[in-house]
Amino acid sequence: MTVRLMDVARIIRSKNSGPFELTLDVIFKDRPTFILFRDKELINTALIARLYGVDEKDVSSVIWFDPADAVKATLRRPIPSGAPGDTDIYGAQQHGPLLELQWEL
Amino acid sequence: MPKDEFRVLSPTAILGYGFPEDSFKAGLNRKPQVIAVDAGSSDPGPYYLGSGKSFTDRAFVKRDLRFMLLGGIQLGVPVIVGSAGGSGAEPHLEWCRDIILEIAKEENLSFTMAVIPSDVSKETVRQALRNGNIESLPYVPPLTEEALDQTTHIVAQLGVEPLIGALKQGVDVVLAGRCYDPANFAALPILRGYDEALAIHMGKILECGAIAATPGSGSDCVLGTLGEDSFTLEALNPARRFTKESTAAHTLYEKSDPYHLPGPGGILDLRNCAFQDHRDGRVTVSGSRHTTTHPYKVKLEGARLIGFRTVSFAGIRDPILIAHIDSVLEKVRAQVFSMNKNQRGQVYFHVYGKNGVMGKAEIRLSQKAGADPYELGLIIEAVAPTKEEADTLAGITRSTLLHYGYEGRIATAGNLAFPFSPSDTSMGAVYEFSLYHLMGIDDPVTFPQSPKRRIEKIYRGRVEQ
Numbered sequence: 075m076t077v078r079l080m081d082v083a084r085i086i087r088s089k090n091s092g093p094f095e096l097t098l099d100v101i102f103k104d105r106p107t108f109i110l111f112r113d114k115e116l117i118n119t120a121l122i123a124r125l126y127g128v129d130e131k132d133v134s135s136v137i138w139f140d141p142a143d144a145v146k147a148t149l150r151r152p153i154p155s156g157a158p159g160d161t162d163i164y165g166a167q168q169h170g171p172l173l174e175l176q177w178e179l
Numbered sequence: 180m181p182k183d184e185f186r187v188l189s190p191t192a193i194l195g196y197g198f199p200e201d202s203f204k205a206g207l208n209r210k211p212q213v214i215a216v217d218a219g220s221s222d223p224g225p226y227y228l229g230s231g232k233s234f235t236d237r238a239f240v241k242r243d244l245r246f247m248l249l250g251g252i253q254l255g256v257p258v259i260v261g262s263a264g265g266s267g268a269e270p271h272l273e274w275c276r277d278i279i280l281e282i283a284k285e286e287n288l289s290f291t292m293a294v295i296p297s298d299v300s301k302e303t304v305r306q307a308l309r310n311g312n313i314e315s316l317p318y319v320p321p322l323t324e325e326a327l328d329q330t331t332h333i334v335a336q337l338g339v340e341p342l343i344g345a346l347k348q349g350v351d352v353v354l355a356g357r358c359y360d361p362a363n364f365a366a367l368p369i370l371r372g373y374d375e376a377l378a379i380h381m382g383k384i385l386e387c388g389a390i391a392a393t394p395g396s397g398s399d400c401v402l403g404t405l406g407e408d409s410f411t412l413e414a415l416n417p418a419r420r421f422t423k424e425s426t427a428a429h430t431l432y433e434k435s436d437p438y439h440l441p442g443p444g445g446i447l448d449l450r451n452c453a454f455q456d457h458r459d460g461r462v463t464v465s466g467s468r469h470t471t472t473h474p475y476k477v478k479l480e481g482a483r484l485i486g487f488r489t490v491s492f493a494g495i496r497d498p499i500l501i502a503h504i505d506s507v508l509e510k511v512r513a514q515v516f517s518m519n520k521n522q523r524g525q526v527y528f529h530v531y532g533k534n535g536v537m538g539k540a541e542i543r544l545s546q547k548a549g550a551d552p553y554e555l556g557l558i559i560e561a562v563a564p565t566k567e568e569a570d571t572l573a574g575i576t577r578s579t580l581l582h583y584g585y586e587g588r589i590a591t592a593g594n595l596a597f598p599f600s601p602s603d604t605s606m607g608a609v610y611e612f613s614l615y616h617l618m619g620i621d622d623p624v625t626f627p628q629s630p631k632r633r634i635e636k637i638y639r640g641r642v643e644q
Contacts, residue, residue: 085428089432089433090222090433091433091434091435092221092316092615093221093224093225093612093615094316094317094318094319094612094615095317095318095435097431097433097434097435099428099431099432101424101428101431125542126540127539127540128540132318134317134318134435135435135436137436137437137438139427139430139431139437139438141427141430141449141452141454142424142427142428142430142431142437144427144428144431144437146431146435146436146437148435148436150317150318151318152538152539152540153538154611154612155221155222155224155225155612156224156225156226156610156611156612157225157611157612158485158486158525158527158560158562158609158611159525159527159538161529161535161536161537161538162536162537163222163223163224164222164223167536167537168536168537168540170536170537170541170542171537171540171542174542
């Protein structure tokens, strides 16, 4: 069946982690889904790099956080916060691509 | 280790964001031993640190501070304000000090106040750079002496040590420059002998006001109660509650690794943290650890002026232009620069309705999904070394685009719908972050050395000389 991230997550968000990094959080609605995603590593460096059009070396980490049933991915900001050409100073509206993710499970 | 509990009142996520008066009164009724607030952030971008201006509103900073000062004096407990004025450099600190003195005068208040600047001199940083004592954070370019010379204000995120130094002298108010956010909340409990890890972790949550509660809010009060081996959080507005989920989720917020939180002189280790939900709106957290790092490192922040910005706003409703917008904008850009070979600066087009928010990373661009939008919002942004050049660049780009004869054009009277006259506006100076690096220091209590670190006595609203 098709599983859409939007349907299994209760929070999907983006935010600066300092002016040079963007961090993405996905918090799952329930623990079994979190464990399924975590054990299959459905969210991973290659996926984030592809989704955000960056090199894999620019994805600094993907961390599964058990206490919150969450996964966090952090990547290099294409343009540091507030530098010319930036489009989102706080990085708070960069979660859109995650909303489109789906898997056949 | 003290046996009694230690209560910390956090009124709001950022000084000047406001809070309901009832929540604050409920907080005072719980007899907190300190009232602390984080007054700043680097989130609003480099302009504020670079220019010495605050991103927070003066009237609301004054409103929040009045409640806090009166509350602190009423209870006889310290009031701590860190990252004063939003960015914590000297002009920000003075701006916030002026507001405090204004309130003191209006309310006829008497108190002592420690003023702790966080500015680091260029010479100190230059020496550290030459000695190999400056470290880039992830994805931050290495610091150069040129970037250092161009930086307008350099601040260090201070830890608890200088705040503790001031509190040891029994001051009523601590007004500090840039601080590691949790330090404002953790300093007094650490001085009183409470566990450093728990105090810092509690501060990490309190610094965001009620953002970690549910429903979350950056404009509401929270009480943190520190015990021997745990701390408990509760919202002071009956409309909000802390839950295990809301608290654990907040641990992820705006940081890259939720298990290891580096700060001045140490790392908070949350791998063994446990969150206990009391199911009455309170959550107790335990198991936080703190490891000190040697040498003691502080994070430096700085910004430099890189030019001036002029923008022009317009809407586009023509479907033929919308279908070819990217190629038209590129041709317009080329024509603008070809008309004046000496034109300095850059033009950026923000095309809202297409990829104004995500730029090149916009996933829908490659999906070719659906039809073109029926209208677009456009910001023409020109950044150039002087204001005059930025004005010229924005103006010429606007007029060129307005009458540009693109292929297939049938609306030959004009390509842009301007909502305003004047259509262009100067946004002033443009800064970029030039410093976001770690520096090792010797003594976290006295760093950064400053003749302006002082204790002031305010008697009936006047500073005593």
